[in-house]
Amino acid sequence: MTDTFLLDDQTVPFTPGQTVMQAALAAGHHIPHLCYHPEFHPHGSCKLCTVKVNGRNATGCTVPAQTGLKVENDIEELRTLRQALVQMLFAEGNHFCPSCEISGNCQLQALGYDLGVMSAGFRHFFPRRPVDASHPDILLDFNRCILCELCVRASREVDGKDVFAFSGRGIHKHLIVNAATGRLADTQATAGDKAMHVCPVGAILHKRVGFAVPIGERRYDKTPISAQALAFAPRPAVGEGGEA
Amino acid sequence: MSTDLSELVIGACARHGNRPAALLQVLLEVQAELRHIPPEAARRVAECLGQPLSRVLGVAGFYAFLSTTPRGHYHVLFSDNITDRMLGNMDLLARLCEKLWVERGRLSSDGLVSVDTTSCTGMCDQGPALLINGLAIPGVTPERLNLIAELILARLPLESWPRELFVIQDHIRRKDMLLNHDLAPGDALRASLARVCEPGSPVEAAANERSWREGIPTGALCATLGTLEEIKRANLRGRGGAGFTTGMKWEACRNAPGPDRYVVCNADEGEPGTFKDRVLLSVHADLVFEGMTVAGYVIGARQGFLYLRGEYRYLLEPLRAVLARRRAAGLLGRGILGQTGFDFEIDIHLGAGAYVCGEESALIESLEGKRGIPRNRPPYPVTHGYLQRPTVVNNVETFCAAALIARHGGDWYRRVGTDRSAGTKLLSVSGDCARPGIYEYPFGTTVRQVLADCGAENTQAVQISGPSGVCIAAGEFDRRIAFEDLPTAGAFTVFDQGRDMFEVARNYSHFFAHESCGFCTPCRVGTTLLRDTLDKIAAGHGTRHDLAEIDRLNRVLRMGSHCGLGHTACNPTLDTLKRFPQAYERRLKAMDFVPAFDLDGALAPARRMTGRDDAAAHLATEARE
Numbered sequence: 076m077t078d079t080f081l082l083d084d085q086t087v088p089f090t091p092g093q094t095v096m097q098a099a100l101a102a103g104h105h106i107p108h109l110c111y112h113p114e115f116h117p118h119g120s121c122k123l124c125t126v127k128v129n130g131r132n133a134t135g136c137t138v139p140a141q142t143g144l145k146v147e148n149d150i151e152e153l154r155t156l157r158q159a160l161v162q163m164l165f166a167e168g169n170h171f172c173p174s175c176e177i178s179g180n181c182q183l184q185a186l187g188y189d190l191g192v193m194s195a196g197f198r199h200f201f202p203r204r205p206v207d208a209s210h211p212d213i214l215l216d217f218n219r220c221i222l223c224e225l226c227v228r229a230s231r232e233v234d235g236k237d238v239f240a241f242s243g244r245g246i247h248k249h250l251i252v253n254a255a256t257g258r259l260a261d262t263q264a265t266a267g268d269k270a271m272h273v274c275p276v277g278a279i280l281h282k283r284v285g286f287a288v289p290i291g292e293r294r295y296d297k298t299p300i301s302a303q304a305l306a307f308a309p310r311p312a313v314g315e316g317g318e319a
Numbered sequence: 320m321s322t323d324l325s326e327l328v329i330g331a332c333a334r335h336g337n338r339p340a341a342l343l344q345v346l347l348e349v350q351a352e353l354r355h356i357p358p359e360a361a362r363r364v365a366e367c368l369g370q371p372l373s374r375v376l377g378v379a380g381f382y383a384f385l386s387t388t389p390r391g392h393y394h395v396l397f398s399d400n401i402t403d404r405m406l407g408n409m410d411l412l413a414r415l416c417e418k419l420w421v422e423r424g425r426l427s428s429d430g431l432v433s434v435d436t437t438s439c440t441g442m443c444d445q446g447p448a449l450l451i452n453g454l455a456i457p458g459v460t461p462e463r464l465n466l467i468a469e470l471i472l473a474r475l476p477l478e479s480w481p482r483e484l485f486v487i488q489d490h491i492r493r494k495d496m497l498l499n500h501d502l503a504p505g506d507a508l509r510a511s512l513a514r515v516c517e518p519g520s521p522v523e524a525a526a527n528e529r530s531w532r533e534g535i536p537t538g539a540l541c542a543t544l545g546t547l548e549e550i551k552r553a554n555l556r557g558r559g560g561a562g563f564t565t566g567m568k569w570e571a572c573r574n575a576p577g578p579d580r581y582v583v584c585n586a587d588e589g590e591p592g593t594f595k596d597r598v599l600l601s602v603h604a605d606l607v608f609e610g611m612t613v614a615g616y617v618i619g620a621r622q623g624f625l626y627l628r629g630e631y632r633y634l635l636e637p638l639r640a641v642l643a644r645r646r647a648a649g650l651l652g653r654g655i656l657g658q659t660g661f662d663f664e665i666d667i668h669l670g671a672g673a674y675v676c677g678e679e680s681a682l683i684e685s686l687e688g689k690r691g692i693p694r695n696r697p698p699y700p701v702t703h704g705y706l707q708r709p710t711v712v713n714n715v716e717t718f719c720a721a722a723l724i725a726r727h728g729g730d731w732y733r734r735v736g737t738d739r740s741a742g743t744k745l746l747s748v749s750g751d752c753a754r755p756g757i758y759e760y761p762f763g764t765t766v767r768q769v770l771a772d773c774g775a776e777n778t779q780a781v782q783i784s785g786p787s788g789v790c791i792a793a794g795e796f797d798r799r800i801a802f803e804d805l806p807t808a809g810a811f812t813v814f815d816q817g818r819d820m821f822e823v824a825r826n827y828s829h830f831f832a833h834e835s836c837g838f839c840t841p842c843r844v845g846t847t848l849l850r851d852t853l854d855k856i857a858a859g860h861g862t863r864h865d866l867a868e869i870d871r872l873n874r875v876l877r878m879g880s881h882c883g884l885g886h887t888a889c890n891p892t893l894d895t896l897k898r899f900p901q902a903y904e905r906r907l908k909a910m911d912f913v914p915a916f917d918l919d920g921a922l923a924p925a926r927r928m929t930g931r932d933d934a935a936a937h938l939a940t941e942a943r944e
Binding site: 118119120121122123125132134137152155156159160163164166167197198200222237238239240241242243244245246247248251252253254255 | 358361362371372373374376377379380381382383673690695832833834835836837838839840841843844845846847848851871874875878879880881915916
């Protein structure tokens with residue numbers, strides 16, 4: 076007999092040790108998320124995956140699946156919360172979708188569409204965040220960073236390089252690189268690093284490959300993000316320490 | 320690089336055994352010496368501790384008392400709690416800046432001085448207060464400020480400043496069972512060691528099982544379990560605000576698997592308006608350490624930490640002296656009171672200006688030398704705390720009460736207070752009253768009683784337990800200080816009829832935005848949006864739409880935030896909005912919506928540059944009416 080829990084009236088099987096998020100995705104159910112990635116330890120900072128577990132709010136990516144849990148996901152109250160969270164992420168950075176190379180492949184943009192975010196919602200902060208184009212193969216555009224920590228985790232857990240970290244606090248929290256000069260070119264970063272391939276938005280861009288796929292034919296142009304749950308489902312670990 | 324800097328870093332790292340967990344302590348030493356963490360020092364620290372530079376910079380960038388850019392040879396931080404505001408700290412700050420020819424938040428061109436504000440420094444009963452190079456100066460009057468300015472301009476080293484500037488008062492106004500205690504150092508420990516099992520009691524049965532730690536004589540097990548039983552019988556609940564049952568916490572930690580366990584005393588008293596832990600550490604340090612040692616005995620820990628907030632840096636040496644005295648008296652170290660196997664040591668760890676570290680899991684991260692980010696829970700510290708080992712984290716006052724209970728027993732303790740709130744509570748009373756200070760009351764005391772005792776008149780409101788607590792109005796003064804009515808970590812801030820409760824809420828919104836750790840989206844962005852909304856209302860641009868916006872922000876913060884900081888960040892605004900709506904309404908414009916962006920205000924630099932301020936140089940907008 077398999078262990079199961081209830082996700083919005085659907086029965087979801089799980090194996091012991093799985094989180095609600097892992098089990099839901101593996102069963103083809105999408106729970107909105109940005110800082111979750113199947114190959115890394117979850118930490119639950121973006122809060123997009125907030126669900127109600129037996130009536131209490133919890134992040135789906137960190138809460139362990141248990142037999143008999145009643146998990147609410149696709150309900151109005153949570154949709155309103157998630158819309159506000161997406162609006163907050165748009166407000167604190169500088170996100171200009173029409174001129175962004177990642178448009179159509181961007182999870183933040185895709186979630187915005189999927190959740191029906193139709194307006195700015197909050198006053199935008201327009202922070203000053205200079206780009207770092209020092210590296211021969213990678214462009215860092217901090218304007219689009221949503222502080223999901225995936226590149227930090229990938230660099231530490233998979234690449235073993237600690238290229239990225241966070242500094243600052245509160246609204247001044249920001250991504251930094253591991254070099255006295257503060258330039259990516261002076262770190263051990265290479266284009267093949269795992270860290271350079273996990274950004275859910277357009278903060279880490281590979282040079283000379285822009286617009287290889289035309290806008291309109293990209294991943295989330297074709298199918299909404301909520302219909303791609305299996306693409307985010309847990310997969311075998313890569314490298315050491317990256318248990319999924 | 321200079322040899323001096325190299326020696327400084329190597330020395331600081333070596334003093335801490337080059338352990339990565341000592342990163343924050345090492346950075347504090349570098350900061351104290353050089354007034355900032357220069358790039359070369361950061362690089363050397365990373366090297367010495369075997370850490371990536373990015374981690375060092377990440378920690379340096381998290382704590383308010385660390386800086387990677389130069390600060391003045393004299394770095395002055397004015398405490399900016401609402402009580403300091405009420406005592407005119409902003410005028411004093413402006414006056415000092417003027418005298419020293421420096422802009423707030425900037426370094427003077429000669430590098431001599433920098434002046435800024437900081438979150439509440441825990442001197443609310445003797446404000447306005449400031450920190451100079453980390454040392455507290457309370458009761459800043461214009462006269463004292465003039466003296467400070469003169470001393471700075473004379474470049475006199477801090478050690479040569481008049482001692483009376485740095486004298487901190489205890490202001491103990493009402494004593495009860497805790498502040499009146501008659502324990503000599505070691506009394507609680509001796510009572511714990513001597514505790515015997517009553518034949519046939521559950522304690523005896525549990526002791527005989529000897530399941531958790533092999534090789535301990537039944538007698539010792541009986542004594543530890545017997546002491547635990549007294550703590551449980553006392554129904555002692557945590558004094559840090561959350562009120563978790565202490566006996567249950569200790570028992571869970573004691574029963575958690577694994578060889579090493581830790582006792583942590585949370586002296587990161589950061590809640591604006593709270594200062595009772597400061598007084599306990601000044602006057603009753605022995606009792607605090609005794610309680611920690613009792614906890615170590617009960618759970619089987621060999622190491623304890625006191626996490627002392629950076630604002631109380633001046634207490635570090637006196638506390639170390641108390642520890643040394645206790646070590647010499649056989650109350651710390653190996654074989655305490657001659658009992659083989661009873662080993663316990665206490666180290667003091669300094670905080671560095673981060674309110675969020677008062678949250679126990681963030682405090683543990685900080686103890687490990689990291690950015691103070693609250694952890695995901697479960698697992699809880701009792702099973703996965705410091706270095707992922709079982710850890711008990713309790714408030715200063717909780718350890719004091721535990722020492723009393725270890726000495727006098729649980730029944731003695733619980734005869735005071737109410738059924739659900741045993742014992743007494745220390746209140747830090749400040750604001751509009753004649754006698755601010757420390758008041759110890761049995762649980763169940765009414766707010767009205769406290770107001771009468773402290774000499775408060777025409778009281779409009781009381782903020783109970785600081786901004787993360789609750790604000791109550793005159794109609795609620797018969798409510799009681801107790802877990803079942805008004806739970807509190809101790810802050811009791813009084814506002815009389817003359818105070819503008821909107822400004823109180825606005826001050827607290829700035830506090831939360833400044834102290835949000837930035838980990839989760841709702842708190843990182845939401846606290847800033849709340850602050851900006853209140854600033855907009857204060858500037859006269861607020862509308863009904865903004866009140867709805869506050870409500871919306873509250874729902875997002877409450878539902879989505881990672882920890883209590885975000886959950887409670889809107890409380891002061893909502894409480895005051897509900898109880899004192901007129902404080903908001905008189906500021907609102909009649910219309911439904913006004914943009915936050917002030918078009919005319921944006922033209923100010925252009926006016927300044929062209930030297931114009933005539934009517935034609937202003938935009939006539941409705942917002943300026």
